[in-house]
Amino acid sequence: MTFFRCIVAVLTFGLHGIVLAKTHQPYVIMIGVDGLRPATITQQVMPYLYQLGQQGVNAKSMRPAMPSKTFVNFYSLATGLNPEHHGITSNYPFDRELNRGFSRKTDIEDPYWWGGEPIWITAEKQGVKAATYFWVGSEVAIDGVRPTYWKPFQQDKDYGERVTEVLKWLALPEALRPHLITLYFSAIDSAAHDYGVNSTQEMQAIANVDRHIADLVAGIEQLGLRPQTNLVVVSDHGMADVSDKRIINLDTWVDWSQFSIPDWNKKKNAVYAPYLNLYGDKAHVERAYEALTTQPIAHLRVIRRGELPANYHFDHPQRGPDLMLLADPGWSVYASADGSQPQSIAVSGRSAATHGYDNQAPEMAASFIADGPAFATHKPVPTFDNIEVYNLVACALDVKPVKNDGDIHHVGQLLSADNQKCLTN
Secondary structure, rough: HHHHHHHHHHOOOOOOOOOOOOOOOOOOEEEEOOOHHHHHHOOOOOHHHHHHHHEEEOOEEEEEEOOOOOHHHHHHHHOOOOOHHHOOOOOOOOOOOOOEEEOOOOOOOOOOHOOOOOHHHHHHOOOOOOOEEOOOOOOOOOOOOOOOOOOOOOOOOHHHHHHHHHHHHOOHHHHHHOOEEEEEHHHHHHHHHHOOOOHHHHHHHHHHHHHHHHHHHHHHHHHOHHHEEEEEEEOOOOEEEEEOOOOEEOOOOOOOOOOOOOOOEEEOOOOEEEEEEOOHHHHHHHHHHHHHHHOOOEEEEEEEOOOOEEEEEEOOOOOOOEEEEEEEOOEEEEOOOOOOOOHHHHHOOOOEOOOOOOOOHHHHOOOOOEEEEOOOOOOOEOEHHHHHHHHHHHHHHHOOOOOOOHHHHHHHHEOOHHHHHOOOO
């Protein structure tokens, strides 16, 4: 029995001949595919997702928020806010008021860290049931509100089981059924980190995710919900290969013990990173800045707080870094706790590819594809910022968005003729 038939059997057991209750309320299924690069969405590599993009809206690319990290961007996608406003300024933001970094063990459900209003909270506040099968920020109650259905993140949760459970939600009686669902896949990002861009393992992960998206849509069709369903597929960032020959060793310039560096777990002794955010007192910051800029260091940008480029939008008042050390794409900033020399990728076990570089870099481009009644058909569109996705989903779901950093007029061409009303509401 094929995987899809297994799904159908689960959904239809005891329900043969029953058609799900019809409703005028649209559905939105937003699928987050970590690390999905636009260049991989081709007929040969991702045939199903490619077809979906040809039917609906296929963006040339989507510009991630800065820095181009997972937590930063999946939360910007959910809220329509830049990091300077939602506060997730890295995968491990540091907060000056608390004088400590974010902990994934203790802070995932603490609303203090999570600014803004994710789309699932907007939906719930307006009477639309939401379900989150993993998404950054989906485990926390915002204003005391949670999605009707949500799950604590489980990295190793089988993808087939995720698809089956989403379809079970959609098979619920109308009064219980969510009309907004988020679903998350991380396999592509993991494979690229471990083996590199365009590696056999990354290509296998891409094909696997494509099959699961196809199974999901086939299940939605089996339930009779496809005409009402908007599928939105997004990624958080791209990926760039790194190299043993592209390392910027900064140990001789900076005394790391004088700074809090939340993205670096010093128990690991050394870090190879696309950037380091440093937090410390003014004297130490100025000393490090002078040491790093008296003679420019190749492939490295050194940026003080208050001097970050305006288009970065992550100078949060409590969480923007005092000093950012940003490498060029494909290069790694190296720091060690004991002055040890960098080791090769093979010996150190570090990533073969990574992200977090300048969000304007082509290598960091993210993906956007949408298909359904809310969206235009056969429409390639130019690159746009990922903060626009919140408003697009709100429009597709027919709920009123809260104030955010996006502007629906920037992406009005993505909408179907029937949904141009969102441009005037």
